[in-house]
Amino acid sequence: MKQRKNLLKGTLAASLLFSASIPFMYLQRREFARAADGTVYQGTMDSKGLFEVFVPADRKAYTVCVEVPGHTAEYKNVLASIGVDGEYRGIYVRINPEDNLAGDVNQDQIIDIRDMNEAVENYGEQNPENPNLDINQDGVVNETDVRWIEKNFLSKGPLAGNGNTPKETIGKKGLADFLKMIGLAPKGE
Ligand SMILES: [Ca+2]
Ligand SMILES: [Ca+2]
Secondary structure, eight states: OOOOEEEEEEEOOTTHHHHOSSOGGGOOOEEEEEETTSOEEEOEEOTTSEEEEEEESSSOEEEEEEEOTTBOOEEEEEEOOOOSTTSOEEEEOOOOTTOSOBTOSSOSSBOSHHHHHHHHHTTTOBSOSSGGGOTTOSSBOOHHHHHHHHHTTTOBOTTOOTTOOOOOOBTTBOHHHHHHHTTOOOTTO
């Protein structure tokens, strides 16, 4: 008997074209579909960021997730319908290019002063223990990474809980104070 499968397809957030310093094929990331029972189906991605995940052709709902270190996660719920007899049925899952926001160092799905704090504490570190610190994946915690936190400062990813509010300061220290600690000035100053 032929295995019937649905093909879920999507394009990786275009914003990653700018936040990653390396080609897609070398990018650390994970694309997968999760069924309601927790079963995970790994996907594949081509060099242009087009990804595919095959899931069984049934009436279950699947959550398609794209995770990239240092970025907020993106997901889409898909109700996969039964495929045509013996044939693959393609469903396009579109991922909003504005999502997978760069700058989420501590992976709480928001970008705030806590991410900046951790980046400043580990500034200049090579191949950091927390891979989320190296947002552009060039092997070092550097200005490029810090600028992404600055650019998306106080943004929330789609998986951030309602009670998860971005923090603007730690004590009395804000973005400019943390930038100053590593010899940088805020953009536009
Ligand atoms: Ca965060
Ligand atoms: Ca970096």
